Amino acid sequence: MTKSELIQRLAELNPHLYQRDVEKIVTTIFDEISEALARGDRVELRGFGAFSVKRRDARVGRNPRTGDSVQVTEKAIPFFKTGKQLRERLNTDE
């Protein structure tokens, strides 16, 4: 499923809404999650999962081709932990 298929599906379920509003709803949700992560906040959606930001310390890495040492700066990476309910759903036959 892609973002546009999700929008399509949401539009079908809500025929009273304008297509542009449905697009705005989906965009707003993911923008809001991204913004929260950019602030360093956690986003917890019970039953679905939680998004958070993990920090990776600066380290000396290596260029795998040449073997040269390279300084890798500290960085932040978005992380997702699956919620209990969804994890269980993935493992039950429906």
Added chain:
Amino acid sequence: MPENTVTRALLSEAVYQEVGLSRNESADLVETVINEISDALARGEMVKISSFGSFSVRQKGRRVGRNPKTGEEVPIMPRRVLVFRASHVLKERVNRVAADTEDLGQTVRVG
């Protein structure tokens, strides 16, 4: 770093502010979006949200694990797990703040 937790309530509020539907309907729509994504994943489908990231379902084989407390060997059954991969856009957004708030002398990046 003080860390706040964002929940469905804030997402609904944002939809309410942006789209101008009632608070109730905004909350219902947030729930529907989460449910549709969950349903697709439960069917084993991959979910790709451009400029955000993708969720995919991966099949894991049986392996032998260990109870860390007792050291006892326990079989871990084959199972399906969810993997989230953040898009480049999201990775950059998350890092822009880190680079702004801290004085990082180095700008060399690998990979």
